[in-house]
Amino acid sequence: MLTVTPAGQRVVPAPPARWRRVVAVIVVALVVLVGGAGVFVGVRLARPLPVPQVQVTLPDTYTIPGTPPQLPWPGMGQATVEVEGIGSLGSSGAVRPVPIASVAKIMTAYVVLTDHPLGTDEDGPTMTVSAQEAAAYPAQVAANLSLVKVSAGEVLTERQALQALLLPSADNVAQILARWDAGSAAAFLARMNAAAAGIGMADTRYTDPSGLDKATVSTAADQVKLAERAMKVPALAQLVAMSQATIPVAGLVKNYNTLLGSDGIVGIKTGSTMAAGGCLVFAARVAVGGRTFTILGAVLGQAGPPNKILPMVLAASQKLVQAAAAAVGSYVAVRAGQQRGRRGRGRGAGRRRYQHLRCHHERVAAAGTGRPGQALMPAADDSRRSV
Structure with a gap:
């Protein structure tokens, strides 16, 4: 067979039909092979990789070299210290429930903030001081309670009420917060004790929101459990680190915890009555090996003259913070x-x-x-x- 071309062009013979068939077979074979390879590769890729x-x-x-830390434990009452992420550095005194005075207000604030969360830049909802609560103020002053001045109809934000509770340790504001949060003191106490049980504070019992009642009891170990939870609430950690605040009627109020700002101390709450002695639950930040650790501790039952028990517990706590910070070191593990x-x-x-x-x-x-x-x-x- 010949292929006819226009004049002047070379005549090219057409390939025999047999060769055309061979070429077609080769092309089909290549297509099949390539397609088959795609299927094979697809199957291989679809298989799950072996678990590493x-x-x-x-x-x-x-084994960390060194000697066990020797902390300067107070000679009375009970105390305990731990470092978050490391563990307990020890304790002293008999572990038994004792009155804790205004240290109880840590739980009061914790329950309020659990029920009414507050951002670090928020004032929160408001509450109004009732006529009955304002009328009780003169008698409370005569009883030498820890107070801030209030008046009937005064409007406090949640933040202002918590500042009054935690800085000047206002017993009357503890009652106002309890009524505002739960409707009554009894209902609020149920919430406090339920929270304590949930945290594992087996040796703690709250009978009032301020800690004034000597039947409100706890241990140093239980209070450190609470401190660990409380310091994870940003608004609460912010509040207990404040040295002063301004309340509508009371004006400028100051924190009884005068250790704030020294030795990395950032809280938490003082307490003092003749039944409880001087009490302090504290938190301090210490930097080690490029990381910041929190030292938590509690000192309870520092007995002495009424005007001395708070300075006594502050001094004892500061020594423990300093020794605990010195006991934490860095070690190259890897x-x-x-x-x-x-x-x-x-x-x-x-x-x-x-x-x-x-x-x-x-x-x-x-x-x-x-x-x-x-x-x-x-x-x-x-x-x-x-x-």
Whole structure:
């Protein structure tokens, strides 16, 4: 067969039909092969990857060198100190429920803020001082209670009421807050005790919202449990760190906790009655190894003359804070470049390929000195875990 072309062009013979069939078969075969490969690759990619297995090559625990901390415990009452993320640094005195005076107001504020959350930049809802609450003020003054002046019809924001409660430790405002929050003191006390039970404060019982009643009792250990919860409420942590505030009728009020701002102390609440002695639940921030830790503690039952018990408990607490801060040190647990584990992935036929995981930065552990075998939880994955 010949292919006819216009004049002047070369005649090209047409390929035999047999070769055309061969070429067609080859093209079809290539298409099939390529399509088949696509199916094969698609099946391979659709299969789930084998689960990587991680093996930790670092020790589970480290022994931190040093000697156990010797804290200057008060010679009376009871006390306890802990560092968040590290644990207890010890305690002193008999662990038994004792009167706690105005330290009870930590729970009062905690319950109010649980029921009526307050942002750090918010004033919150308002409450109005009743005629009955204002009329009780002269008798409360005669009884030498801790108070702020109020008047009938006075409007307080939630923030102002909590400032009056926590800074000058106003017993009368504790009652006003209880009525505003729960409708009655009895209903509010039920909420306080329910909150205590929920936190695990087994040795605590609240019988009034101010702590004036000596039947309101707790332990130093229980109050530290509460302190840990309370300091995680931003508005509460902000309020207890204030040295002063202004209330509508009372005017400028100051915080009885004169340790604020020294030794990293940021709270929390003082208390003092003749039945309870001097009491303080405290919180302090300390920087170690590039991280900030919170020291929490409570000192209860510092007995002495009425005008001395508050200064006594403040002095005893400050010594504990200073010693606790000195007892927290840094320790290089994992150095940069050190292998911290290996990650394996199956490759078929029982073979496994391992990838070594190394630490890119030094991991510095903060710990109480002399605490052998403290767990530092090294990680052997791509996450960052605190040591």
